[in-house]
Amino acid sequence: MDIVKFKNYSWKYSETDKYVLKNINLTIQQGEFLGIIGNVGSGRSTLCMSLLGLVPHLFYGKTKGELIVDDIVVKKAKISDLSSRVGLVLQSPDTQLTGAGTNVEEELAFGLENLGVPRREIIKKVDSMLKLLNLEQLRNRSPFELSGGQQQKVAIASVFIMEPKILVLDEPTAQLDPLGTEQVFSFIKKLAKKGTTIILNTQKIDYIAEFADRIAVVNKGRVVKVGETREILTNVELLRRNGISPTVFTKLSEELIKNRLYKGELAMTFGDAVKIMKKVKRK
Amino acid sequence: MTKAILSSYIKKNTFIHKLNPLTKLIFLVAVIITVFAVKSFIYNLIIVLAIIPLAYSAKLLSKVFKPLRYLFIIFIVLYGIQSFLYPEKETILIDFGYGIAIWEEGVLFATIISLRLLAMIVHGYFFVLVTHPGDLVCSLRKIKFPYKFGYIVLSTLQVIPRVASQMETIIDAQKSRGLETKGSIANRLKAYSPLLGPLFLGSVQNVVERTIALESRAFSYETEKTSYRETYVRKKDKIIMASIVVFFTLYGVISWIL
Numbered sequence: 125m126d127i128v129k130f131k132n133y134s135w136k137y138s139e140t141d142k143y144v145l146k147n148i149n150l151t152i153q154q155g156e157f158l159g160i161i162g163n164v165g166s167g168r169s170t171l172c173m174s175l176l177g178l179v180p181h182l183f184y185g186k187t188k189g190e191l192i193v194d195d196i197v198v199k200k201a202k203i204s205d206l207s208s209r210v211g212l213v214l215q216s217p218d219t220q221l222t223g224a225g226t227n228v229e230e231e232l233a234f235g236l237e238n239l240g241v242p243r244r245e246i247i248k249k250v251d252s253m254l255k256l257l258n259l260e261q262l263r264n265r266s267p268f269e270l271s272g273g274q275q276q277k278v279a280i281a282s283v284f285i286m287e288p289k290i291l292v293l294d295e296p297t298a299q300l301d302p303l304g305t306e307q308v309f310s311f312i313k314k315l316a317k318k319g320t321t322i323i324l325n326t327q328k329i330d331y332i333a334e335f336a337d338r339i340a341v342v343n344k345g346r347v348v349k350v351g352e353t354r355e356i357l358t359n360v361e362l363l364r365r366n367g368i369s370p371t372v373f374t375k376l377s378e379e380l381i382k383n384r385l386y387k388g389e390l391a392m393t394f395g396d397a398v399k400i401m402k403k404v405k406r407k
Numbered sequence: 408m409t410k411a412i413l414s415s416y417i418k419k420n421t422f423i424h425k426l427n428p429l430t431k432l433i434f435l436v437a438v439i440i441t442v443f444a445v446k447s448f449i450y451n452l453i454i455v456l457a458i459i460p461l462a463y464s465a466k467l468l469s470k471v472f473k474p475l476r477y478l479f480i481i482f483i484v485l486y487g488i489q490s491f492l493y494p495e496k497e498t499i500l501i502d503f504g505y506g507i508a509i510w511e512e513g514v515l516f517a518t519i520i521s522l523r524l525l526a527m528i529v530h531g532y533f534f535v536l537v538t539h540p541g542d543l544v545c546s547l548r549k550i551k552f553p554y555k556f557g558y559i560v561l562s563t564l565q566v567i568p569r570v571a572s573q574m575e576t577i578i579d580a581q582k583s584r585g586l587e588t589k590g591s592i593a594n595r596l597k598a599y600s601p602l603l604g605p606l607f608l609g610s611v612q613n614v615v616e617r618t619i620a621l622e623s624r625a626f627s628y629e630t631e632k633t634s635y636r637e638t639y640v641r642k643k644d645k646i647i648m649a650s651i652v653v654f655f656t657l658y659g660v661i662s663w664i665l
Binding site: 176233241246 | 568617625633634637
């Protein structure tokens, strides 16, 4: 089932001259993990924000075409109608915490309180979420005292606990150190197994290579290409044309092919690279 | 990273800590009304001194007088001005000659005012020490205070320390570009003025992002909101609330009769 449908969708902020999103056609299946990659300023974040209706309801501007999220026409809906279906997390861990909770537990409970979930159910859900994500030892700490990686985990968890049909992550690791990034991605991997539709906008393609089902390449406000992860990420020419650097593993296999040490498909993940190295060694 | 402070609440396991925040709030309101209503300052002095057994039973006796340090200057100014310049001059206490004197009425007036101030500040601070802000907001929501008002109270307490740490970051950034923050007071004031721009703009930017975070937590979703934190108005709270009202009414009346 299609859960998100962009039909010839364009968007322009009132303060910009050019359209930030141009004629986008994209359908996203329920339960799918879609990675969005592209250059800086390509309109990826705006794309993410339009899914929750922030564009056009919080920011002013002009839309063309149509966007349907879970059978709701975004243009006609209110943000509050969409917010029970779509969860959005932005990049800065500090501002993604609402400050409504005095500790991690309450921060997690906040979204459920807003949806009017009975207290007993909230307690159950908070407990199981803390257990699932190994955050139990942090439950009574103030979210603002945690490290960036932990904060972002709490922020994502507190959106995920509301059981949105679609979870939109807009560069959730852009401000984190390598360890924090690793933590957040392994956490997202766990969530992906629960069957939620996840849309992940990121620059860290080494990570999405591991677990995205499909990838959309965005450049200058257009969706240049959508396809299977392997098809896109091993299409080196497509990536470079759109200002994206392939994964280190792809570059490694490219180099080996150039030096005639290896013949065959390009690598994409760590696993691929290991296989290739074994082949090279055997030769 | 600066530590996030949750107002000044100190967690202790005492009878007063366990009372419903509303009970404590009613007590505070009663104290404030009474210190303005009673006739003579001796009654105010009793109310101020009542903090000692209260703070002792909450195991906070050493903490509760902390804000007085900042009040000291105010008291000096108050006494200084009022004892010389109070308009209804009748009795001279100390005469310096040349028409300059300390008047008894002025001293009395300053004493009344400072006792009122003292009572409000000491009891107000005590209230903050023994009441968890989360519990306070939760119990206020139960008596139909607006939901958004509760969010404002809680988030402000948590976001202010963030602004302080942002300020530190900006200062460090400016220092590394050669900003002088030491020296005379004028120098220091000059050094801090260029920080306000980035701090203000940064805060506005944060507001936009936090709005998005709130929206994705269904903050504007229209339904009966529920609460994870729970506070109860127990039997002892009801009894204490009633006795507070009765006691302070009598206290005020007695101060007028005697």
